[in-house]
Amino acid sequence: DAGVIQSPRHEVTEMGQEVTLRCKPISGHDYLFWYRQTMMRGLELLIYFNNNVPIDDSGMPEDRFSAKMPNASFSTLKIQPSEPRDSAVYFCASSRGQALGPQHFGDGTRLSIL
Amino acid sequence: AQTVTQSQPEMSVQEAETVTLSCTYDTSESDYYLFWYKQPPSRQMILVIRQEAYKQQNATENRFSVNFQKAAKSFSLKISDSQLGDAAMYFCAYRSVLGNTPLVFGKGTRLSVIA
Numbered sequence: 001d002a003g004v005i006q007s008p009r010h011e012v013t014e015m016g017q018e019v020t021l022r023c024k025p026i027s028g029h030d031y032l033f034w035y036r037q038t039m040m041r042g043l044e045l046l047i048y049f050n051n052n053v054p055i056d057d058s059g060m061p062e063d064r065f066s067a068k069m070p071n072a073s074f075s076t077l078k079i080q081p082s083e084p085r086d087s088a089v090y091f092c093a094s095s096r097g098q099a100l101g102p103q104h105f106g107d108g109t110r111l112s113i114l
Numbered sequence: 115a116q117t118v119t120q121s122q123p124e125m126s127v128q129e130a131e132t133v134t135l136s137c138t139y140d141t142s143e144s145d146y147y148l149f150w151y152k153q154p155p156s157r158q159m160i161l162v163i164r165q166e167a168y169k170q171q172n173a174t175e176n177r178f179s180v181n182f183q184k185a186a187k188s189f190s191l192k193i194s195d196s197q198l199g200d201a202a203m204y205f206c207a208y209r210s211v212l213g214n215t216p217l218v219f220g221k222g223t224r225l226s227v228i229a
């Protein structure tokens with residue numbers, strides 16, 4: 001079975017540019033999570049969806065960040081305009097149903113803002 | 115809010131030896147889930163082991179086992195017969211049973227395995 005698929009794997013761009021990260025969850029999973037990993041803050045939740053609906057976006061740093069899930073098989077995380085402090089590894093994870101199933105992570109996108 | 119603390123930023127172990135990674139957490143909930151994830155240099159987040167808080171028996175997965183002390187809110191990971199491939203960052207994580215809520219992670223422990 002295919003796991004969670006994220007693209008791109010690496011992204012390097014200049015400050016001020018728009019960045020779009022993509023995620024395809026595991027088929028049949030109804031929960032999708034976006035996490036960010038930095039050396040300083042570790043792994044922290046940005047936002048999560050249930051059945052394509054955002055449930056909690058309190059972790060989204062500021063208005064420059066937005067996330068969408070137009071259907072059950074696709075989600076995007078967009079940063080506009082990007083800043084150097086946004087440099088991090090961004091993970092998408094998905095899981096199914098109530099609680100028992102663990103979250104499956106994608107391989108992450110390493111984002112570098114110059 | 116729940117918090118997870120890993121007090122050992124780095125650990126090392128000789129190949130074939132046993133090592134224990136510490137994790138404590140804080141919660142007011144009586145039922146929850148605890149996980150250990152491994153992150154090798156490839157950056158993947160790999161689930162190592164999980165424990166349901168209502169189960170008294172400690173979870174085991176091959177060479178990996180946990181010591182779950184609910185009263186002490188402690189959840190340590192023991193790796194037996196350590197192998198070079200065990201070298202990675204290890205993250206302890208908490209999740210509520212109230213719906214499929216996000217994971218709360220500790221800051222991680224970097225494990226080195228010495229040949």
